[in-house]
Amino acid sequence: MATKTDQNPAASSGQPAPGNTKPWGGVFDGDTAPLVEKFSESVSYDCRLYTQDVRGSIAHARMLASTGVLTDGEAEQIVAGLEDIQREIAAGTFLFRQDLEDVHMNIERALVERIGDVGRKLHTGRSRNDQVSTDFRLWIREGIDRAERLLGDLQRAFVGRCEADASVILPGYTHLQRAQPVLANHYWLAYCEKFQRDRDRLADCRRRVNQLPLGTAALAGTTMDIDRQHVADALEFEGLVANSLDSSSDRDFAIEYAFALTLVAEHLSTLAEEWILWSTVEFNFIKLPQAYCTGSSIMPQKINPDVMELIRGKTARVVGNLQSLLVLIKGLPLAYNRDLQEDKQRVFDSADTVEACLQLASEVVAGAELQVENINARLERGYLDATTLMEHLIKLGVPQRTAHEIIGNLVATAMKQDVPLAELTLEEFQAAHASLDESVYQVLGVKQAIAAFKSVGSTAPERVAEQVTLWRKRLKT
Incomplete structure (x- = not known):
C-alpha cells in the first residue's frame, strides 16, 4: 500500500x-x-x-x-x-x-x-476505543487466514518431497548425537505435525479474535439505540464482546495471535538450524537451492545458507515482540489506556516477519536436494541399530535394563574394533548372552533396523506410508 x-x-x-x-x-x-x-x-x-x-x-x-x-x-x-x-x-x-x-x-x-x-x-454510539479494537480484530483475523494458508503451503512442500524421498534413510539424532535410523519421510512428516499444531492454534485463536467490540464505546457502553448484532453480522463476527469494560481494555486477542506466530517462528527456526547444519561439508546431507543462498565478498567458493540463517535470526524479533506485548499490559488498570497504542507495531512486525519466513521456507523445502550417496556412505556409523538389537534381546526374555547393559558392552566391543555391530562374530554375541543366535543378524544394519519397527507413530515403513497417504488426503495434494 x-x-x-x-x-x-x-x-x-x-x-x-x-x-x-x-x-x-x-x-x-x-x-x-x-x-x-x-x-x-x-x-x-x-x-x-x-x-x-x-x-x-x-x-x-x-x-x-x-x-x-x-x-x-x-x-x-x-x-x-x-x-x-x-x-x-x-x-x-x-x-x-x-x-x-x-x-x-x-x-x-x-x-x-x-x-x-x-x-x-x-x-x-462508538468511541475510538472500540473502533480501534474492531479494526485490529479484523486485521488480525485476515492475518490468521494468511498464516494458515502459508502453513498449508509449507506442509504441501514437505509432503511433495515424500514420493522421491520414500526409500531414503537418515540418521536420527538426540543431543546432536546419532541415535536411531529414521525414514526421510518420517522427518518431513514430523514438521507437518508441528505446523499443523500451529494451524490449529491459529484457528482456535481466531474464535476469540472474532468477537465484535464495536458498540461498547469508550468503556461503559452507549445510551444510543444501536444494534450490535447487525454490525457483527455485516462484518462476519461470530459473537459480541459481552462486557464493555473488558472490551475497551482487552488485548488478549492480539497477544494470543503474537504467541501463535512466535511458535510458528520457533518451529521454522528449528528447521533452519537443522538444514544449516545438514548443508555443511561436515554433514553434507542436503543441498539448498542456490537461488535461496548467497556468496561471500572475499571467499569465492562460499555458498552460504543466508535465507535459513535469517529465518533463524528473525525468530528473535518475533519472540521479542511477544515479550514486549506481555510487558505492555502487565500493569494496566481497567479500562483503556494510551499504552495500548504500542501494540500494533509489534503485531504488524511479527505478522510480516513470519509470513515472509513461511513463503521462503516453502520454496527452500521444495527445492532442496538430499545428498543420498553421501548419507548412505556414512549411515552405518554411530551404531544406529543398537536400540533395535536391545529390543530383540528383550523379545528373547531378557529384562530391559539387563538387555541395555549387554548391548552397551557389545557396542563398546565394536567401537574398539572400529566395526559396526553387524560385523561382530556370532561367538562375540553369544559370549554377551547365550540366547543370541543367528537371528541377531536379521535386525542389524540400518535397513533391517528400520524394517523392525512396528508401533503406531514410528518410522516403520508401512506406518510412514500410511501417514503420507493421510497427509496427502488432508492437504489435498
Whole structure:
C-alpha cells in the first residue's frame, strides 16, 4: 500500500498549529505541543488499518440507519464518501496528517470535508476505543487466514518431497548425537505435525479474535439505540464482546495471535538450524537451492545458507515482540489506556516477519536436494541399530535394563574394533548372552533396523506410508 503522510506544518517550525484540530479539543483552551503531536501520533503505522476502518465504519453507518439514528440517505452518503476515501488511500493519493493522530481521525476528517455535517454523525454510539479494537480484530483475523494458508503451503512442500524421498534413510539424532535410523519421510512428516499444531492454534485463536467490540464505546457502553448484532453480522463476527469494560481494555486477542506466530517462528527456526547444519561439508546431507543462498565478498567458493540463517535470526524479533506485548499490559488498570497504542507495531512486525519466513521456507523445502550417496556412505556409523538389537534381546526374555547393559558392552566391543555391530562374530554375541543366535543378524544394519519397527507413530515403513497417504488426503495434494 502506498501512503502519504504529512506532519502538522507548525510542528516543523516548533510553533503550535492555529486552531485546535482535535476531535476532543472542545475542553482545551490551547493547542497540543508540537513535540507531543510527534510523540503520540500513530498514523504512520496504523494507516495499515484503513481497509478495516472503512469496512467497520460502513457497517456502523448502515446499522445506525437501520435503528433510525441516521436516515437511509445519510448512511449512503457516508458509505459513498468512505468508499471514495478508501480508493484514494489504495491509490496512494490520500495525504495522512500527523496532527490528526491516527487512521481513524484522518478518515473521519476527510469524510467531513467531503460530505459536511452528515459525516460528523458517523461516530454516534462508538468511541475510538472500540473502533480501534474492531479494526485490529479484523486485521488480525485476515492475518490468521494468511498464516494458515502459508502453513498449508509449507506442509504441501514437505509432503511433495515424500514420493522421491520414500526409500531414503537418515540418521536420527538426540543431543546432536546419532541415535536411531529414521525414514526421510518420517522427518518431513514430523514438521507437518508441528505446523499443523500451529494451524490449529491459529484457528482456535481466531474464535476469540472474532468477537465484535464495536458498540461498547469508550468503556461503559452507549445510551444510543444501536444494534450490535447487525454490525457483527455485516462484518462476519461470530459473537459480541459481552462486557464493555473488558472490551475497551482487552488485548488478549492480539497477544494470543503474537504467541501463535512466535511458535510458528520457533518451529521454522528449528528447521533452519537443522538444514544449516545438514548443508555443511561436515554433514553434507542436503543441498539448498542456490537461488535461496548467497556468496561471500572475499571467499569465492562460499555458498552460504543466508535465507535459513535469517529465518533463524528473525525468530528473535518475533519472540521479542511477544515479550514486549506481555510487558505492555502487565500493569494496566481497567479500562483503556494510551499504552495500548504500542501494540500494533509489534503485531504488524511479527505478522510480516513470519509470513515472509513461511513463503521462503516453502520454496527452500521444495527445492532442496538430499545428498543420498553421501548419507548412505556414512549411515552405518554411530551404531544406529543398537536400540533395535536391545529390543530383540528383550523379545528373547531378557529384562530391559539387563538387555541395555549387554548391548552397551557389545557396542563398546565394536567401537574398539572400529566395526559396526553387524560385523561382530556370532561367538562375540553369544559370549554377551547365550540366547543370541543367528537371528541377531536379521535386525542389524540400518535397513533391517528400520524394517523392525512396528508401533503406531514410528518410522516403520508401512506406518510412514500410511501417514503420507493421510497427509496427502488432508492437504489435498
